[in-house]
Amino acid sequence: MTLSAPGPARNLPQYGALIAVLLANWLLFPDFFAIRLQDGRLFGSLIDVLNRGAPVALLAIGMTMVIATRGVDLSVGAVMAISGAIAATMTGAGWSLPAVLAASLAAGLLCGLWNGLLVAVLRIQPIIATLILMVAGRGIAQLVTEGQIVTFTSPSLAFIGSGSFLTVPMPVVLTIVALAVTALLVRATALGLMIEAVGVNRLSSAGAGVNTPVVLVAVYVWCGLCAAVAGLIVTADIRGADANNAGLWLELDAILAVVVGGTSLLGGRFGLVLSVVGALIIQSMNTGILLSGFKPEFNLIVKAGVLLVVLLLQSPALTLFLPRPKAARPIGTVKPPVAPTSGGAKP
Amino acid sequence: MTASTAPPSAPLLAIRGLSKAFLGVQALDGVDFTLRHGEIHALLGENGAGKSTLIKTLTGVYQRDGGTVALEGREIAPRGVEEAQRLHIGTVYQEVNLLPNLSVAENLFLGRQPMRWGLVDRGAMRRRARAVLQPYGLSIDVTAPLGRFSVATQQIIAIARAVDMSAKVLILDEPTASLDAQEVAVLFKVMRTLRSRGIGIVFVTHFLDQVYEVCDSITVLRNGRLVGERRTAELPRLDLVAMMLGRELEAAAHRIDLGPAEVDSRPPLASFKGFGKARSVEPFDLDIRPGEVVALAGLLGSGRTETVRLVFGMDRADKGEATVDGRTIRLKGPRDAVRLGFGFCPEDRKKEGIVGELSVRENIILALQARQGWLKPIPRRRQEEIADRFIRLLDIRTPDAERPIQLLSGGNQQKALLARWLATEPRLLILDEPTRGIDVGAHAEIIRLIERLCADGMALLVVSSELEEIVAYSRRVVVLRDRRHVAELRGGEVSVERIVAAIASETPNVIASESTAGAGSGAEVRQ
Numbered sequence: 001m002t003l004s005a006p007g008p009a010r011n012l013p014q015y016g017a018l019i020a021v022l023l024a025n026w027l028l029f030p031d032f033f034a035i036r037l038q039d040g041r042l043f044g045s046l047i048d049v050l051n052r053g054a055p056v057a058l059l060a061i062g063m064t065m066v067i068a069t070r071g072v073d074l075s076v077g078a079v080m081a082i083s084g085a086i087a088a089t090m091t092g093a094g095w096s097l098p099a100v101l102a103a104s105l106a107a108g109l110l111c112g113l114w115n116g117l118l119v120a121v122l123r124i125q126p127i128i129a130t131l132i133l134m135v136a137g138r139g140i141a142q143l144v145t146e147g148q149i150v151t152f153t154s155p156s157l158a159f160i161g162s163g164s165f166l167t168v169p170m171p172v173v174l175t176i177v178a179l180a181v182t183a184l185l186v187r188a189t190a191l192g193l194m195i196e197a198v199g200v201n202r203l204s205s206a207g208a209g210v211n212t213p214v215v216l217v218a219v220y221v222w223c224g225l226c227a228a229v230a231g232l233i234v235t236a237d238i239r240g241a242d243a244n245n246a247g248l249w250l251e252l253d254a255i256l257a258v259v260v261g262g263t264s265l266l267g268g269r270f271g272l273v274l275s276v277v278g279a280l281i282i283q284s285m286n287t288g289i290l291l292s293g294f295k296p297e298f299n300l301i302v303k304a305g306v307l308l309v310v311l312l313l314q315s316p317a318l319t320l321f322l323p324r325p326k327a328a329r330p331i332g333t334v335k336p337p338v339a340p341t342s343g344g345a346k347p
Numbered sequence: 348m349t350a351s352t353a354p355p356s357a358p359l360l361a362i363r364g365l366s367k368a369f370l371g372v373q374a375l376d377g378v379d380f381t382l383r384h385g386e387i388h389a390l391l392g393e394n395g396a397g398k399s400t401l402i403k404t405l406t407g408v409y410q411r412d413g414g415t416v417a418l419e420g421r422e423i424a425p426r427g428v429e430e431a432q433r434l435h436i437g438t439v440y441q442e443v444n445l446l447p448n449l450s451v452a453e454n455l456f457l458g459r460q461p462m463r464w465g466l467v468d469r470g471a472m473r474r475r476a477r478a479v480l481q482p483y484g485l486s487i488d489v490t491a492p493l494g495r496f497s498v499a500t501q502q503i504i505a506i507a508r509a510v511d512m513s514a515k516v517l518i519l520d521e522p523t524a525s526l527d528a529q530e531v532a533v534l535f536k537v538m539r540t541l542r543s544r545g546i547g548i549v550f551v552t553h554f555l556d557q558v559y560e561v562c563d564s565i566t567v568l569r570n571g572r573l574v575g576e577r578r579t580a581e582l583p584r585l586d587l588v589a590m591m592l593g594r595e596l597e598a599a600a601h602r603i604d605l606g607p608a609e610v611d612s613r614p615p616l617a618s619f620k621g622f623g624k625a626r627s628v629e630p631f632d633l634d635i636r637p638g639e640v641v642a643l644a645g646l647l648g649s650g651r652t653e654t655v656r657l658v659f660g661m662d663r664a665d666k667g668e669a670t671v672d673g674r675t676i677r678l679k680g681p682r683d684a685v686r687l688g689f690g691f692c693p694e695d696r697k698k699e700g701i702v703g704e705l706s707v708r709e710n711i712i713l714a715l716q717a718r719q720g721w722l723k724p725i726p727r728r729r730q731e732e733i734a735d736r737f738i739r740l741l742d743i744r745t746p747d748a749e750r751p752i753q754l755l756s757g758g759n760q761q762k763a764l765l766a767r768w769l770a771t772e773p774r775l776l777i778l779d780e781p782t783r784g785i786d787v788g789a790h791a792e793i794i795r796l797i798e799r800l801c802a803d804g805m806a807l808l809v810v811s812s813e814l815e816e817i818v819a820y821s822r823r824v825v826v827l828r829d830r831r832h833v834a835e836l837r838g839g840e841v842s843v844e845r846i847v848a849a850i851a852s853e854t855p856n857v858i859a860s861e862s863t864a865g866a867g868s869g870a871e872v873r874q
Contacts, residue, residue, distance in 0.1 A: 207681050
């Protein structure tokens, strides 16, 4: 996906880290790679990593493009709560599944539109603009659930969280579909180029005729949609909506996944697949620490340590010490510029 | 040279043989500058003249390499803005460097608040703030945040702060750049009052009218060297412009003969009537016909860049109307301009031109892709063809089209930007300082390219400080001064001397009569 990468070497830290974490899990827990088929659905620790990692992976897909435009979306956790609250409440009230899904996705779309308009039209800094919905979103979700933890029993909605398609758990299927659709949308059209151009230099892009407001609104809307799907999965999985805790702090995991995946917070080049790999690295660690029987308190510290290593491996300061192809030098003769005198008297 | 005009006592500020180099580039080379008590002294020069280096050396931002600076006969060498302030040198910049969210009073006494019992005495601060501002005719609410007032008021507050901190030397760096005429008048009144109190003012500006209105003396720098110091009253405008541009007016005119000034009767491609924007450029009329090169000439800050930014929609005009092919158009932004077939290579390539991290290929196809819309991507193969064609055509030196454009040299970046617009086959291409900061070889190539483009029927609107260049490739030159289009030279009238004369003209009638005296001329003069 990162077309600009000079060979596969650039993606090495991400794939290397994923393999290392998986191997560490295997050492701690020899059955880690065991997969069995039961009642037409795959089970096993590895499947569990994919399944549990799906919400963050979905958030990371949307977040990648927002970050590529040099933005950030802090509201995705709250959007998950809103979409989940709507789904659980409507299902409890007897609405059909298509209506429930449409309403939840529409809510995500509206949230994205709100963020996008604040950033693109009112030119509010993304971190502040999305902070508004991050705070307000949970309030909205609580209004929807009327402050209760809403549960439901409808098997049709629950299928999204715990069902399977061709033996693969539904959350994994939905993540793969979202990744494929997103990749198609940005790479089979010129949207990817425009997102990267806006992220690198908004002024230059606007000057070249790129419709920067529309690009910005589009990425926030897409991010909101991804968050709504993630919210549906979590609600369907637990057969209930908890407006206070659904998706809590997941926005930070999503940002982390994108950064671990190598997309710079300064915008520009982005890699969708690598962001998903980043999400899987985070989830593998969560699962591994749970399986190992360590106290959950260690989870956060070990996680921080591994992430630090991955980020260090990507750091330009560190790669200075590693051998690299001689490429990064300006080319063309750099002669002293002609003094910008107003006469034509050239030296 | 200055001995005859110096007062018997030591001058307020005497700079002798000041030198400063950056990485081997001599920014100031043995410059003398003398400021007397109760004098407003203009410091003038074009881009790269060394004005800001001189000021920053005075205010302690830079340390000088050589020369002496004496304040009232005592040698000084400030190592920071605060030390300069203690040495009675105050500076006010165009962008007021105070804190907009603090109150006026707090800004006035920042770092030196009146204290009582170890706490800021707010009452005393307010009273003193009112007293400090009173001589400037400012009776404003000193507890309101500074940012709520106009730039002009903020500037006067900044001046009041500097003077209250016992400034003897006040440096005003382009204070009038964003003020309207009325605000300028108020500022000048303040400056004259301070002059009568014996304060010496260094006034940096691009507006010649303002220099003649308020300044006693003028020092001109060019390319880091002193060109000369004159009393304003003894220096005709023409001589001043010649000093700034470094031009010997006696030199024989040497230019390609373009034939007599013919009146072009073809309908214009683009026509602008009464087009303008407050605080940017006065309303102007401009017609551009297919295949012609129209150049905009003038000093730095005269409104050249502002004009082309309005034409391309980078800034929105608030007056006048524009037509293309006789139809009224709306120019709400660059996207409208791109759709009309306009292209624009901005002056600040890095900030507004290139998309640094993206490849040369992506930079070249960006405008074409933007015009086609995101739903119709240019196939990768086609992108590569376009990029390779322009890399060959314009001789862009890069190992391949996939290299990030930021790794190319300035000249090659500029050529890639030209390629971006040529790929859209524009009808009107706007170039703002196309040859600035470019090495000699690429410079000549870009000139040749401009000539080839206009031969192919594309209209060009070029801003350049290089008068010889303008004369070489344009048949029509619009001359700007003080944000106004003041003259238009056509065909045979286009010469370096005429352009300089138009820039220097005090009243537009002067050139009007001069040019009508010339046989068959059609100069238009506007005010």
